[in-house]
Structures are given as C-alpha cells and as structure tokens.
Amino acid sequence: MTAGGPWGNGGGDPAGGLTDRLTDLVQTLRAHGLRIGPGESVDAAAVLEVLGLDDRERVREGLAAALLHQEAQRAVFDPVFDLYFPLAVGAPRTPGADRDDLRERLAAALAADDRAALARLAAEAVDSLGGYGSVPGSDGFSAHQTLDRLRPQTLLARVRSTLGRGTEGRADFTDRLTDDEIRRRIEAFRAQVGTEARRRVAERRGADEIARRAVRPTADRVDFLVAGRAQLDELRRTVQPLARRLATRLAARRRRAARGRIDLRRTLRGSLSTGGVPMRPVLRRRRPARPELVLLCDVSGSVAGFANFTMLLVQALHDQFAKVRVFAFVNRVDEVTALLRPGAADPAGLGDRIAARAAVTGRHGSSDYGTALGEFAEFHLDAVGPRTAVFVLGDARTNMSDPNLPALRRIAERARRVYWLNPEPVSQWATGDSAALDYAELVEMHVCRNAHQLTGLVARLLPI
Secondary structure (H helix, E strand, C coil), X not given: CCCCCCCCCCCCCCCCCHHHHHHHHHHHHHHCCCCCCHHHHHHHHHHHHHHCCCCHHHHHHHHHHHHCXXXXXXXXXXXXXXXXXXXXXXXXXXXXXCHHHHHHHHHHHHHHCCHHHHHHHHHHHHHHHCEECCXXXXXXXXXXXXXXXXXXXXXXXXHHHHCCCCCCCCCHHHHHHHHHHHHHHHHHHHHHHHHHHHHHHHHHHCHHHHHHHHCCCCHHHCCCCCCCHHHHHHHHHCHHXXXXXXXXXXXXXXXXXXXXXECHHHHHHHHHHHCXXXXXXCEECCCCCCCEEEEEEECCHHHHHHHHHHHHHHHHCHHHCCEEEEEEECCCEEECHHHHCCCCCCHHHHHHHHHHHCCCCCCCCCCCHHHHHHHHHHHCHHHCCCCEEEXXXXXXXXXXXXXXXXXXXXXXXXXXXXXXXXXXXXXXXXXXXXXXXXXXXXXXXXXXXXXXXXXXXXXXXXXX
C-alpha cells in the first residue's frame, strides 16, 4: 500500500494502483466465501469510473451495490473495503496525546455527533494509546488496548449531561431514547477504532494478511464448535436459500447420472449400418431412484448447533429423498422426525423441542456413543435398508465409555452407505476420549466444521 492513497494526506496520484486495489479487494472477498463473478467485477470498475474518488463513503456504497448479493455480506465487505481503500495512509500523526484530553474531546464530539471529528479522534487514540512493542513508533497497534485505556463506554453520563438531558423532571421515555442514541454513537466510534488499528497494522504487514486473519468470516464459514448464538441464528435464516441451491445441484447431478454409460454391445451392433463406424452411441439408460436418508445426530453440548443446523437443512431438502428419518441422541436414541415437519414450530426452538419432547438422555447428561449406537442397532435398524444413506453427526467423543464398534458395523452392513461427519479437525481425532479413528476404520469419516463444508459434503456424498 503506497503513501497518498485515495483519501490520504500524502499527495501523489490519487488513482495510482486503483486497478490493483480493486482486484485485491475482489480476490479477498472471494477468499471469504462471497460469490463474485467477472460481471460484478466489471460493474465495480465502472462504479469507480463514474463516482470518482472524491467521496469515500459514496465509493463504499457503490462498490457494495455492484459486488454484493445480500445485506448480510456487509459484515465482511466493510472491513475489507477499509483495508484496501483506507481513509488515510501514513505514519502515526499525533503520538503521546493526553488520555484525559482525548476523553474530553471525545465526549464533545459524541454530543455533537461530529463524525469527522470522531474519525480523527479514532486515529489519534490509536496513535497515542494503542501502540505496543519496543521499536520506536510501535511494532503494532491494538484496538482492544486503545479502547481499554480510553474507555469510551463510560462517557454516557457526561454526553447526556452535555446534551442537556440530565435535568430533573425529564421524561423517562425521552431519556431512554437519548441513551440508546449515545450508545449507538459510542459503538460506531469503537468500530472506527478497530478499523484504524487494522489499517495501521496492514501498512506494516500487508493488507492481504490482515484481511485473511482479522476479518470475520461469513456465517457459512464459521466453525460450528465456536459459533455464538447470533451466528447460529444467522445460519438458520440461510437454511431455505441454501437448501434451494443445494437441491438444484442434486437435481443436476441426478440428471447427468440418468444419461447412463455407453452400451458397447448395442453400439457396435448399430454401427453395422455405417460400415463399423459407431456414429450413434447407444447409452445404457438409468432410472435412478431417490435415496432414503437417515440422520443419527448427537445433540449434546457444543455439537448441538452443528446437529440442529444439519437437521434443518435436510428437512428443507426433504423433496430430494424418498424418505427421511431423523434420530437424536445424547446417551439414548429417540426419533425426532415429527419435530422437524414444516410448520411444526420455529427453527430456533428445535433444540428446546428435542430436549423437552424426546428421550435422548438417561441417568447422566454426557454423550455415550456406544449406548446410543447399540440402541439404534437394536430398536431402529428397520429404518435402514439397501437404498439408505446414513449420516452420523458428532465428535465421536465417548467420555471414556465403550464405543460399541459392533453396533456401528451392523448399521454399516445393512445400509447402502454410512458417512460420519465430524466437526473436529483430524488432528484431534486421536486425542483424549475421542474414538474417531476407531469408527473411521468401519465407515467413512469426514471433517465438517462449517456450513460451507456441510453443503459440499451433502452434494458429493449422497447416492443418486
């Protein structure tokens, strides 16, 4: 990144390297899972040509309109845009500013909602409070350290007083609205500090590295095991559009398979009329039947989010299968197919419905794969047949109990295919109480850590 960027103070050609910046922006967004084709890239270049570089926020909105397909993608786009099209470029400008003076000026800017002043204060705060390391000028910058020292969240009362809302007799409703507005301004300032710290680090280490490490991924690439409630809620909202795309891929795969392979005997017989030249290949037509699907899901602890999302996705895809049956377990197995019927209840409440209405736990609440597999093989094996694909969802951690390999072997012998989707990386399969490697000797086990991997595995592994 060169000094004197589009909105920097260093002079030079403001459009210098603009094509490279746009190309890097698009490549980074693709690396984060955004689907951006050549058409969108051409549109983005046209946006820059039409809008120019006079108004940075207008450029941001123009590029977002050209490149993005849904509002949720702004969470990835905005921080990446800030890295490749920064507000300013250059070394720290005002190191050593007094903390109390910064807080006074910040309170005044928050009260006035002066966005230009807030942007300047964010840069000044990072310069003065966010640097770390032993090299003069700092080895790096930390937004967390800056905010921890500046503590903008403690300015609420001071800003309210400046706005004249601290007097007696004020309306409680008006006061709450004022407080909400002040909190919104403080959160916006905190975001500006984060942006400024990333920009400074990007100047030292390169925008590509910071974009790869410091930008939050889209919901479909968030690790199931660390996803928070908000991210799981966002994933649930994507189930229906994701299922539609996946159903299109499965239908196309089924159509290709229906064409069949060349029937060599019939082709050669037909070539007698053309002197032995096989002008018209004869295909051995297939009539693929829709597969039956059984899900066997661990709904305990941290893997519950992974299992719940997978169950919702499969239910949304039910038209692609001849039959779908879903079983949940912690240390006992119970069928929960009825709890997944469309319209039964809201998707967010699936976990609570399973806990309240299904018998998935016994005397203790810890996972017991051996007991669960044994119960399934003994009481529910009629759900599995020669056309059935069985997907087992779970981390294969047995809490030091017997993994009951014979039960899994019985299931595998009866099913057409058995696949185990494990949300843990391969490096953890042989650690602690994990029986993943033992199970992997009997059935195919695949790492499945996020929704992006899950959809790819479902599309690739399902029989046709």
